Amino acid sequence: MRVMISMLAATLAIQPTTAFAQDDDWEFQQDAARKLSVAAVRYDDGKAIIARCQDGDLKLVVVGLPEMAGSVVYLEGRRPDGRRDVQAWNPQSGGGAAALSSGVPARDIRFLRGGGSWALNTLPDAPRTMRASLDLPAQSSNLDRVLTACQRGLQDDRDALPRARFAAAEATPLTGAKSQPPVRRGQVVGVADISCIIRDLRFTDCRADYERPEGAAADSLRQNSRRLEGEDRNALEGTVVYLSTVTERTVRVGP
Template sequence: MMRHRTLAALLILGIAAPALAQDAQEDWDLVRQPEQKTIYAYIPTTTGLAIAFRCVDGAFGAVIAGLPAARRNDRTRILRMKVGDGDLEDMVWNVTTDRTVALADYPASLAREMRDGGSVTIVIPQGAEDGRNIRHELMLPGSSAAIDETLTACARPLVDPRDALLPDIEESGLSGGMTWAQQPRIRYPRTSYLEGVAVITCLMQADGSLDQCAVEAEFPTDGRFGEAALRGVDRARLTSPGEVEGAYRPRIVGFRSIFRTR
């Protein structure tokens, strides 16, 4: 039990955890810290990775720790993943201050996908010292309660039809030739942090305006970067070549805002 609490504490601080053997269990481990407004479900694996879903004061996140260190100036990294019998897909993850830890762009969707457990493949492109890919083949227990509790604590739905639309979002956040007619105007929030990141999704309306915007991920969780990104999209508009303005096909868009003071 002590080693699990140590692992959980490391994950919540965004620090890489030591490799621990995976125990046979029926659900993911769940740790509640009411004094910190924090709850998280996590699982260490036999391959040295640790995976966690966490709710910290209303901010939901997905963490993978124990990765090969990202390059010094990288803000994001690509992990190729598949859950169950799906195809390997490139997923963009945000690099934290600990270069061996990464945060998912769309953590709630990933949590809903992984809570059934089963086979999970994670490929780290050029992760080995000689440049070869590193491949992790995992068999994870399902989560009948723990992951759902973290989602509920952050007011994230247990079922969300927007999950089916997320694969349409390209790495740039815009697809099908769409461009910004009026870009988001995002200002640095009042915070003590020198840098941060927020990932936002919105539904594009027929006139190119954005509606039902939501913060998918942000780091640090108490940096107000998600709030700042949401405020910045109020008057943003998109244009879609090949379509008639005012009759654009509604679709989901996503974008990452990176905040730096230097």
């Protein structure tokens, strides 16, 4: 039986409070003062799925799966309607529970729309085998409310494209490492999510999927025509790569 998730789900301190909504939709709560919206579902065995938007910051977290090693874990997701996707997850911990955080939350939240099972399997080359199946609510309107609150689309044609998986460790950073004077972290003044399609080992058709404020993605969109080195052309051709940037106003310290 699914149970309601309190607002503390946003920080992984999940506490059941009452029975799950009878209309079999994702449980939804919001805090307008904090610009926070949460849709969640929890299961008797301790697993939980949490979609959260807070002031434009979108996250999708799965709690209760077996702990996975590494900075990125690739899992194949499958839905009863035939959809399949290889998803990238970042292992993390918080509130005493192991969790996986989506690397591309908008796409992965859309993958969860509609009822039925969500099967997750490690890939054949994974160092550890993991299989899980979670039954999702039949309705998805509350999940859509989280996407809408974060100004993400309910549909995206690029969801049908396979995601890029890079062999080279330094393939995806927007900029190379540079020696700079020390700085103190400052106020965030811009965030952007962009996606590009890889053709002939180059980024093409780069577009802003989300930006705040308007124009925050301008520098990122210059990734068009960027060439990838040391990668498999056939494996990457026609795939989509997702990049995120945060711009801060910083203060230099020292002489």
